[in-house]
Amino acid sequence: MQLILCEKPSQAKEIASLVGASKRGEGCLLGNGVIVTWCIGHLLRMAEPDELNPDWAEWRLEQLPMIPSEWTMRVDRDKAKQFKAIKSLLSQATSVVIATDAGREGEMIAREILEHCNWRKGPVHRLWTSSQDEATLRKALASLLPGASKEPLYWSALARSRADYIVGMNMTRLYSLLAKQQGYQGVLSVGRVQTPTLALVVARDREIARFVSKPFFDVVITSAGGHGRTFAAQWLPVAQVADEEGRCINGPIAQQLAARLRGQAAQVASVEVKRVREQPPLPFSLSALQQVCDRKFGFGVQQTLDIAQSLYEKHKATTYPRSDCRYLPVAMLDEVKPVLQALAQSDPSLGPLVMQLDSRLRSSVWNDEKVNASDHHAIIPTMGVIDLSAMTEDERRVYELIRLHYLMQFMPAHEYDRTEVMLVALGQQFKAVGKVVAVAGWRALMVKSSASASLSADGAESDEAENSDAGGQELPPLEQGHVCPVTDAQVVEKKTTPPKFFTQGTLIAAMKGIARYVADPRLKAKLSETSGIGTEATRAAIIEGLIKRGFLLSSKRSVRSTDAAQSLIDALPQPLTDPGTTALWEQALSAIEQGQLTLDQFVATQAQWITHLVHEAKQAGRGALQIAATPTQACPLCSAPMRKRSGANGPFWGCTRYPECKGVMDGGGKKKRTRKKAEGAT
Known part of the structure; x- marks a missing residue:
């Protein structure tokens, strides 16, 4: 019996309806000789340090460095029921189709289960698609890839995961323990992507602080x-x-x-x-969409990702959202007319406009070379007819933005003298x-829509309107x-004005365009090739994590670093704050995907490097980190110190100049609170 392993229940339901698996089973849908089951993201996790070694339960400097002698995966407690169901289904399966999201992480979600269950009973195939609408799924199901063709993505993802674990576990404990010696109460989290991201904000904040207007x-x-x-x-x-x-x-x-x-x-x-x-602006990658939604709608990057995911999974209105590509394969030209027809059927008000579009036009979006360099293509509308009334207002705004950038591809170029x-x-x-405008072209659509954007092909802000x-x-x-x-x-x-503070959207852009902050031409090229640090799927979570840990304070107008963040960045060895380190990792991960480097070789190299950094910090002792026992924050309105207080809605930061200044920030820095919410605080 064939088992189709999906990443999410919504994907499984869609595929099951196409293969005739209509009967509900325990954690699956089955029928017609096929079982369709699903994960819920990662069902497995890396074992915690104390699960690997009981002596590692307590944080002590003398334990460091901690390098696992063997790697163990544990079933996530909240997902144990579904894992048990999949394990049982695998015992019945004679072949497996991996239908998780296309990419490193999706490959890992499925492969780690097969490895943990030691499944070797038959062939593995790979369903590879960036859209969940019926027509695209049918096409992908009819042209499954050999599983081995994508398996190197798993080894690459596993290498990245293990190395991240070694870096995070050792460096976080090391600097948290050094800070504790100086009276700092809290965890100083360190990570391969989050730390260079934090360093970007610290550098920008200091540049602004040093700036003298002339x-x-x-x-x-x-x-x-x-x-x-x-x-x-x-x-x-x-x-x-x-x-x-x-x-x-x-x-x-x-x-x-x-x-x-x-x-x-x-x-x-x-x-x-x-x-x-x-030429018309390109359709969106996730980071480009996050930048525009941040600027136009004030959406946080995680909010935009959640909306895009809902449009993809719940409404089947748009293609795979976690894409790092803004181009489309030439083969998708065959789908242009069905997509335009579906858009007109879904929104009859578009009918007259669709009649004016020229589906024969070939904008720069059609580029196989650009698409082949990525796992995905740009985010565009699907061929399915959708119910717009079922969308929330925010979903509708983001959908219309995605739709607009697709429609623009079939309008003439905008020309002016x-x-x-x-x-x-x-x-x-x-x-x-x-x-003087000569041909309005695609800009005629922008006049009719407030959901317009100004991003260049690589996602950077541009002066599309005209030269300044x-x-x-x-x-x-x-x-x-x-x-x-x-x-x-x-x-x-x-x-003269200082550089602008980062916002969540511009910080996403900086993470993606991190190459501009790297001097070494080879590393710069690698970071450009891999679209910066982090991935389209993880950047929002990284920023959210830095906010929740108290390293960043975020409002609609800015993202700023805290005193603790600045002390940490000052203390860390340069390779941990330098995005060039990620470029070196990406070179190695690419080598793993190409069979030029093994998983064990890569992990051993990272373990050796971390061991060296730990020994250096231990020798420096208290001099390795200088941090205030009680960190303060800067008011987003007047830059005066802020004091952490408790209110009815939880902790928040209030300006010490209150009531003259009413600057108030969420305790996690996520958003500015109103004074009404902050009243009554102690």
């Missing part, structure tokens, strides 16, 4: 062109009065120039017109930039040599 001065003239139409142009200061960014830093000079310019004439030195053609005019007045140069110096003005007809009277000249005083 004034600079823009001189803007208003000139008259043909037909009496006026336009604005900005002064390009000479080097003698400008900083390294080309900004005028001499206020009196700017004022004097403005006063002299009034009533003068500016001569057109050059006119350059360039036709700019913009960008005109750059250089003028000379009183021997000084001025620049005017204008824009365009100003949106429409210039009058101008030619070289034309003389334009200066009708007004104004000095606009500005100040």
